[in-house]
Amino acid sequence: MNCSTMSDRQSHILIATPLGKGGMGGIDRIMDEVRAIDERNPQKGVSLSFGVTRGQGSIVLSPLYLCMFLIRMLSLKAFGRVDVLHINLSSHGSARRKMIVARWASLLKIPYVIHLHGSRFRQFWNESPPSIAHGISRMFKDAARIVVLGNVWKSFVSGKVPGIEDKVVIIPNATPAPTLRPVPAEDGALRILFLGRVGARKGVPQLIEGLSMIAGRTGWRAIIAGDGEIEESRREIERLGLADRVSLPGWVGPADVAELLSRSDVLVLPSFDENLPMSVIEGMAASLAVIATPVGAVEDIITDGETGLLVPVGDAKAIAVALQRLLDEPELRGRLGQNARKLHAERLEIKAYFDRLVDLWTSLIRQ
Structure with a gap:
């Protein structure tokens, strides 16, 4: 030949x-x-x-x-x-x-x-x-x-x-660049999003506890989207008096994920273990401020204070403090989102x- x-x-x-x-x-x-x-x-x-x-x-x-x-x-x-x-x-x-x-x-x-x-x-x-x-x-x-x-x-x-x-x-x-443009909140509220399997491994109990710690603050709401322990999480949300501010839609498909990302400001993934989570990369692509734990390869793409905020594993109080910080500092929120989007375009497309x-x-x- x-x-x-x-x-x-x-x-x-x-x-x-x-x-x-x-x-x-x-x-x-x-x-x-x-x-x-x-x-x-x-x-x-x-x-x-x-x-x-x-x-x-x-x-x-x-x-x-x-x-x-x-x-x-x-x-x-x-x-x-x-x-x-x-x-x-x-x-x-x-x-x-x-x-x-x-x-x-x-x-x-x-x-x-x-x-x-x-x-x-x-x-x-x-x-x-x-x-x-x-x-x-x-x-x-x-x-x-x-x-x-x-x-x-x-x-x-x-x-x-x-x-x-x-x-x-x-x-x-890697993920594609978003196809939907960001949609600002009409009421100016901080919109918090979790994407992943709802349960202990992804840190959802700590996320719900952290949200309860900022219940006294106005101007925020959260969506915890994914399959898994939906009813258990819903009961805990109701017990803590968060049902009017935290929703659990269950599993959502790609089109709904894109819509949620376009209508959110912060993505939180407080996992106990990961490899390199897709939801964090999707949040970065959508210019969201990301709060995550330093597990797996997360620290390869999230530098604390630059492309997101890192919190210790299993620490509900740290999640609450990070959320309060993003509530109080919209300029930080914007800077983290812009830096994350830039890193996505350079390395994660x-x-x-x-x-x-x-x-x-x-x-x-x-x-």
Whole structure:
């Protein structure tokens, strides 16, 4: 085969996603954006395809989805239509499924990329029995590249598996720029927004407690949006006398999220653990003042007092103090939002994210 034929050959990338198109998880949403960019502007010489490894709906069906994905890998390999496999990895069941996928890829001689996005992966790996821990280590060691979302995760995986540091690449999560313009509050109230799973891990009890501490202040209202422990949270809000100022709409889809972001001033995510949360990045893109906890890779994008405010994990009082500060200092609120929007445009925009992935895949194919 001559050189020109080799350079003109289409490169095929197979992307393993947990739930597939329309999935509610953060990585599924990002991969939906990757799919949409590729559909709008197909990359010359690169063909993307997507496969589901867990599936939406009952977990009982996940072995079926996994088997179908493994069969598809074999078929694509047989017909020369897979050059790189991109594996999106989280913890627990996801890790067990992806160990099987990675081992199958090795047997089929398909180079694969591990893309680590699970917020609880550190605890899962550290607490796994030896057989699982060894399987995870082997999966990372055999990977052609490892994508992590921030410096803390690069240090973690490099420390767990000596010798892989040169294969670890940091590509933070990303979102599109907002499509809706900000809508000012007609009454001038500070509009506080939480986006995420409603429950203890995301710090919602501490957020509600913090809101109760500023109940004596006028000029604010809050929306806590997401699925999870809705009724328990609603009862606590009613017990604290906040029902007229704090609403819980439940899970909201992408269009509603965009609308909420355009009609908010502050985003709060007081999580106990994260990898790199999508809601913080969405808030930054929308020029909101962000209050977050320094967990996962959050400190890679939130510098306290510059692109947001950081509060200690589990500290309701600190959340209240940060909210009071933003109530009292509208100029600070505006500056934090502007700086956050600037950082998003420079480092967290979805098209640049897409381009970095394509560069990563094609660099492996050229090796």
